[in-house]
Amino acid sequence: MFQTILFAYDGSAECRDALREGLAVAGRFSARCHLLAVVPPPPPLALAAGPLPAEILDAEKARVKDIVKEGLARFRQEGIDATGSVVIEVEPARAIGAVARELAADLVIIGHHRRSALDRWWSGSVGHSLLDHLPCSLFVSMPRTTGAWPRAQSPL
Numbered sequence: 001m002f003q004t005i006l007f008a009y010d011g012s013a014e015c016r017d018a019l020r021e022g023l024a025v026a027g028r029f030s031a032r033c034h035l036l037a038v039v040p041p042p043p044p045l046a047l048a049a050g051p052l053p054a055e056i057l058d059a060e061k062a063r064v065k066d067i068v069k070e071g072l073a074r075f076r077q078e079g080i081d082a083t084g085s086v087v088i089e090v091e092p093a094r095a096i097g098a099v100a101r102e103l104a105a106d107l108v109i110i111g112h113h114r115r116s117a118l119d120r121w122w123s124g125s126v127g128h129s130l131l132d133h134l135p136c137s138l139f140v141s142m143p144r145t146t147g148a149w150p151r152a153q154s155p156l
Contacts, residue, residue: 002029002137005098006105007082007097009035011067014111018141022109023078025139033054033082036099037064038092058143061088097133109139 005026009015026033039060068084075082087095100108108130130138 002026002031002106004103004105004107005029005031005033006096006100006103006108007033007035007071008092008108008110009037009067009071010111011037011070012111014141014143016111017143018109018111018139019074021141022139023075023080025107025109026080027078033075034078034099034105035075035084036069036096037071037084037086038090038095039064039088040090040092044113059081060101061086064088066128073125093129093133097131097135103137107137107139108134109141111141112143 002025005022007019007022009019022033025031064086068086072082072084085099087099090098096108096110099105110130
């Protein structure tokens with residue numbers, strides 16, 4: 001059923017949970033796996049002051065490459081062979097969709113980051129945007145290691 005699985009990974013607790021759950025799926029289907037990290041472009045306000053110094057961009061690239069190495073080590077611990085890559089300065093949902101098409105992925109696995117409605121409205125949602133960019137199924141892992149979503153208080 002799932003022969004090629006793409007894991008979108010940022011090293012967060014939510015993505016570690018998704019990786020753990022996805023490893024079980026990959027093992028069950030003996031799927032070919034690829035781990036992808038996306039370095040999003042700097043926010044527009046950061047660019048308003050002019051170009052970012054090369055040292056800042058290089059440090060961010062190195063940080064994300066380390067995240068990919070960490071994720072690939074987890075695959076090796078489970079005895080699963082996987083490849084990894086970093087896409088730099090591209091909108092995350094488009095980058096994930098493009099890599100999914102390139103790999104002919106059957107499934108993309110992401111972790112859900114719990115945020116307020118205002119934050120999601122302001123920053124957007126990669127998971128929601130993926131629905132318009134993916135050529136395949138999407139598995140969204142719900143957080144296990146982070147706190148539960150706060151319940152709304154009844155006005156009564």
